[in-house]
Amino acid sequence: MADAPVFQSPITNPTPAKGSLTLTDESELTKVSVRGAHIAVSFGTCEQRGDVLVVGSRPDEWTLLGPADAVAAVVSGLDLSGFASTTDITHSRLMIRLTGDDAARAMEKACGIDLSDAMTPNGAAVGASVAKVTCDVVRDDVVSDGREAVRSYRFLADRSFGQYFWDALRDCTAEF
Amino acid sequence: MLLVPCPNCGPRSSQDLTYGGESHSRPDPKTATPEEWRTYLYLRDNPSGWLVETWYCSSGCRRWFKLERHTLTGELRDPILPGSKTGVASDEATNIQGGTK
């Protein structure tokens, strides 16, 4: 059997963000797109199941994000009867995380989404154009022991935008 | 900029969507005359007032839908997904232009 392809991030030069915000290249996460299945995560929301983040990215479509083994375990437990399908999109997508108290203000420079807590609370998932790149945005605040949650967004986009998208997000962080 | 109410995503900037134009029922290919095809493909009503039109939520849920727009005031109302049985545009909802991208 052929070896699994080695993952290479499309972000070849991950220069750290400016100021108080942090950018992280999470592209190596396993990403699986599920269509037409029956998953109890509504469109526009996400839910952590063990190590896997289940994102309701379209009205009948979900994206599973996490370590390869954990994602495979979730997929094997799905009801894929009927016209359901799963596609591994690990190598076709990138994932970048933007974290920091001013993450929303930084994003407002590049994106028309209402990022207020009322419209996009923690756990929200929206399709959006960010710096002209069509991507899925998931708000997944970072919680560490004994501290207040820090605002964090994850962006899932086509890998061919890799370095440009990183640089564009980095530019947004410049003044914070 | 218009604030377009997507039935799935809620209000979104029109820059996040693609305009699909006026909504017309597609004539039956078996019986349509060349004049009817020409009318369907090229002629628009362009009313001064309420107009049923199609939009594609290209950055959001990636679904086509219809809504009504007032061409004088820019007011938008009654967004509806294809196949839905409610709202004013339901009788034409299965004939959305362009289909799914």
Ligand SMILES: [Zn+2]
């Ligand atoms: Zn939408």
